[in-house]
Amino acid sequence: MSTNASAVNQSIARTTAATRFVTLRGDYGTGDFVMHRGGVLKEVVVAYESWGALSSNHDNVVLVFGGLSPSAHACSSNEDPSNGWWEYMIGPGKPIDTDRFYVICVNSLGSCFGSTNPSSINPETNEVYGLDFPDLSIEDIAKSAHHALMDLGIDHLHAVVGSSMGGMSSLAYALMYPDEVDHLVTISAATRALPFTIAVRSLQREIIRCDPGFKKGRYNPQEEPTCGMVLARKLGLMSYRAAEEWHQRFNRARVPPERKSNERFGIEFEVESYLDYNARKFVKTFDANSYIYLSRAMDLFDVAEHGGSVNAGLAKIQTKTTLVIGVETDILFPVQQQQEIADGISRSGRSVEFVQMNSINGHDSFLVDEEHFSPVMRKYFESTLA
Amino acid sequence: MSTNASAVNQSIARTTAATRFVTLRGDYGTGDFVMHRGGVLKEVVVAYESWGALSSNHDNVVLVFGGLSPSAHACSSNEDPSNGWWEYMIGPGKPIDTDRFYVICVNSLGSCFGSTNPSSINPETNEVYGLDFPDLSIEDIAKSAHHALMDLGIDHLHAVVGSSMGGMSSLAYALMYPDEVDHLVTISAATRALPFTIAVRSLQREIIRCDPGFKKGRYNPQEEPTCGMVLARKLGLMSYRAAEEWHQRFNRARVPPERKSNERFGIEFEVESYLDYNARKFVKTFDANSYIYLSRAMDLFDVAEHGGSVNAGLAKIQTKTTLVIGVETDILFPVQQQQEIADGISRSGRSVEFVQMNSINGHDSFLVDEEHFSPVMRKYFESTLA
Numbered sequence: 001m002s003t004n005a006s007a008v009n010q011s012i013a014r015t016t017a018a019t020r021f022v023t024l025r026g027d028y029g030t031g032d033f034v035m036h037r038g039g040v041l042k043e044v045v046v047a048y049e050s051w052g053a054l055s056s057n058h059d060n061v062v063l064v065f066g067g068l069s070p071s072a073h074a075c076s077s078n079e080d081p082s083n084g085w086w087e088y089m090i091g092p093g094k095p096i097d098t099d100r101f102y103v104i105c106v107n108s109l110g111s112c113f114g115s116t117n118p119s120s121i122n123p124e125t126n127e128v129y130g131l132d133f134p135d136l137s138i139e140d141i142a143k144s145a146h147h148a149l150m151d152l153g154i155d156h157l158h159a160v161v162g163s164s165m166g167g168m169s170s171l172a173y174a175l176m177y178p179d180e181v182d183h184l185v186t187i188s189a190a191t192r193a194l195p196f197t198i199a200v201r202s203l204q205r206e207i208i209r210c211d212p213g214f215k216k217g218r219y220n221p222q223e224e225p226t227c228g229m230v231l232a233r234k235l236g237l238m239s240y241r242a243a244e245e246w247h248q249r250f251n252r253a254r255v256p257p258e259r260k261s262n263e264r265f266g267i268e269f270e271v272e273s274y275l276d277y278n279a280r281k282f283v284k285t286f287d288a289n290s291y292i293y294l295s296r297a298m299d300l301f302d303v304a305e306h307g308g309s310v311n312a313g314l315a316k317i318q319t320k321t322t323l324v325i326g327v328e329t330d331i332l333f334p335v336q337q338q339q340e341i342a343d344g345i346s347r348s349g350r351s352v353e354f355v356q357m358n359s360i361n362g363h364d365s366f367l368v369d370e371e372h373f374s375p376v377m378r379k380y381f382e383s384t385l386a
Numbered sequence: 387m388s389t390n391a392s393a394v395n396q397s398i399a400r401t402t403a404a405t406r407f408v409t410l411r412g413d414y415g416t417g418d419f420v421m422h423r424g425g426v427l428k429e430v431v432v433a434y435e436s437w438g439a440l441s442s443n444h445d446n447v448v449l450v451f452g453g454l455s456p457s458a459h460a461c462s463s464n465e466d467p468s469n470g471w472w473e474y475m476i477g478p479g480k481p482i483d484t485d486r487f488y489v490i491c492v493n494s495l496g497s498c499f500g501s502t503n504p505s506s507i508n509p510e511t512n513e514v515y516g517l518d519f520p521d522l523s524i525e526d527i528a529k530s531a532h533h534a535l536m537d538l539g540i541d542h543l544h545a546v547v548g549s550s551m552g553g554m555s556s557l558a559y560a561l562m563y564p565d566e567v568d569h570l571v572t573i574s575a576a577t578r579a580l581p582f583t584i585a586v587r588s589l590q591r592e593i594i595r596c597d598p599g600f601k602k603g604r605y606n607p608q609e610e611p612t613c614g615m616v617l618a619r620k621l622g623l624m625s626y627r628a629a630e631e632w633h634q635r636f637n638r639a640r641v642p643p644e645r646k647s648n649e650r651f652g653i654e655f656e657v658e659s660y661l662d663y664n665a666r667k668f669v670k671t672f673d674a675n676s677y678i679y680l681s682r683a684m685d686l687f688d689v690a691e692h693g694g695s696v697n698a699g700l701a702k703i704q705t706k707t708t709l710v711i712g713v714e715t716d717i718l719f720p721v722q723q724q725q726e727i728a729d730g731i732s733r734s735g736r737s738v739e740f741v742q743m744n745s746i747n748g749h750d751s752f753l754v755d756e757e758h759f760s761p762v763m764r765k766y767f768e769s770t771l772a
Contacts, residue, residue, distance in 0.1 A: 196629035
């Protein structure tokens with residue numbers, strides 16, 4: 001393993017002292033990383049963070065895949081004491097207990113937080129990939145994580161855990177490397193995207209592509225298509241939460257005069273202000289091309305491609321136990337899709353626990369609803385050690 | 387009543403031989419139309435179509451308010467034989483039977499299909515209003531329809547019927563003119579917008595406003611901000627239908643190669659193609675400023691402004707009977723909001739029938755689900771004659 005300055009220079013600004021990097025040896029040690037839907041990447045870097053200690057026989061590894069938005073910083077550490085995106089879930093004495101497990105969170109291939117992505121330099125041309133980056137698949141994200149672990153000397157996982165897009169990645173991992181995964185947790189994931197969800201993501205991408213600043217993906221990194229990204233993220237935020245949560249939280253509250261926009265048809269309701277604040281915060285950290293590639297990867301993912309049908313694909317999973325969690329208020333990855341995952345894996349005789357949460361926070365519940373998620377995850381991870 | 391060429395010239399291109407126009411006498415015959423939230427319009431024109439014959443004592447009038455998108459062409463006629471937006475509902479022998487009723491559908495004030503709207507000429511400046519058009523309220527739409535009817539010699543309604551935004555307009559009408567309405571039908575309406583719905587509409591408006599072609603509402607009518615309008619309409623279409631309908635209709639079907647876009651990240655799934663086709667079709671007929679004004683009017687509408695609370699506002703309604711219809715798959719005007727309307731009106735002792743439809747077509751069900759809506763509406767209108 002090594003770091004490669006040229007390949008990571010674009011996205012390294014988005015990493016911290018806690019981020020580590022593996023430059024993959026590539027498929028069969030060739031240095032080439034063959035993409036699932038065609039094309040080859042060279043000198044692929046995977047960024048990751050880890051917590052806890054690797055046991056001497058390497059039998060306590062928990063791999064965590066995040067959603068579209070976050071970096072590998074799932075949890076704070078000495079090197080980066082800021083809160084991670086799953087701070088309540090990972091750490092000493094927490095549900096995924098780093099006193100027992102060695103937890104690795106990878107930054108997905110294609111994401112702009114340190115792993116090779118469309119804003120990386122193509123070592124063959126010495127130019128930024130932009131839209132010349134090959135089509136990205138969830139399978140590529142799973143494979144890059146697998147290669148990174150192999151290069152780190154880890155060839156077996158106690159568990160793979162993933163939420164949202166990460167839930168798709170964890171499904172792909174368990175499908176593609178069935179002998180190497182003991183336990184699987186998928187949260188608000190999907191075996192394949194449904195048309196409503198495809199429509200939401202397609203519109204987000206089109207909004208970004210229509211921003212004149214996008215320039216067919218050849219924007220200057222200092223002049224990103226901010227307007228399109230803000231609009232796309234607002235649509236994302238709307239799909240990540242639930243109407244009833246906002247009803248309770250904002251109802252029809254108006255912003256006070258000092259925060260009201262002077263612009264005609266500008267911000268007037270608190271819900272508009274909330275969306276604007278959070279979208280602008282996100283856009284400062286995220287790259288437009290990464291957004292588009294990861295978004296499309298989710299549309300294209302289809303477990304049915306692994307065996308001819310969703311159930312044939314899920315039947316490849318060989319885990320000892322699986323935990324599937326769905327949320328009733330999730331409109332993006334509806335709870336019926338979680339039921340489908342649970343049913344499909346249990347059909348082949350595997351032990352599956354399906355938990356249907358009545359969280360009010362929609363698709364994002366796993367990020368914020370510690371009260372419901374903590375005890376379920378704690379109990380499950382304890383059971384995997386029994 | 388008269389037509390006024392200067393005030394209608396911009397939007398008359400969007401009308402047909404069946405469209406008629408009333409230039410309102412204005413408040414107290416002054417010619418001024420005072421807007422609900424401030425500002426005054428002069429020489430206000432209301433476009434409408436009508437079907438059936440007015441009875442000698444003017445007791446068979448049914449007023450129909452449409453949603454944001456349609457014109458007054460709810461139904462075909464000799465003058466305009468093309469199908470109207472509610473063709474299955476209105477006509478001889480149909481649920482709203484023009485053999486019995488004189489049906490008038492008005493084009494909402496602010497809409498671009500013939501009524502005074504932001505693309506009209508301000509007679510005081512001889513320039514297009516643009517964003518100088520005053521804030522538009524649902525109450526203004528109701529009042530302009532009321533003034534138009536008065537000017538046509540109609541001072542009492544057998545029924546007011548409205549769906550979506552038109553349902554809000556019909557509620558406002560029944561609230562504001564309680565002595566003049568015998569029967570009321572609201573379909574997929576709301577007493578006030580909830581924050582999720584405000585967020586959807588706010589984002590649509592912002593997408594349009596961010597289109598460089600929008601030019602703060604001063605675009606050339608021949609160079610509308612088409613890109614922003616297409617994107618906003620796609621978001622609208624997504625909120626008007628239901629995920630399960632698209633699942634059954636499109637699932638993950640791909641467009642055939644000959645219809646596939648060559649552009650990177652262009653159209654690949656049938657659901658994307660469907661949205662693109664329908665959004666582009668709509669945008670050819672609709673004006674961006676009208677869209678923004680009508681959209682904001684829905685956010686601002688709040689029955690609670692009429693008496694201090696939603697129930698106090700609804701208690702003003704004095705109809706003999708009311709029919710409230712909601713659809714279980716409607717995510718924009720959820721069925722709970724229909725229940726609220728029914729409960730609020732019946733609380734003051736009025737006769738209210740509440741019908742919860744299990745249509746699969748979401749908010750748009752009233753437009754397309756003839757099978758469920760026809761019998762309910764037919765039975766109700768027959769009951770009003772009993």
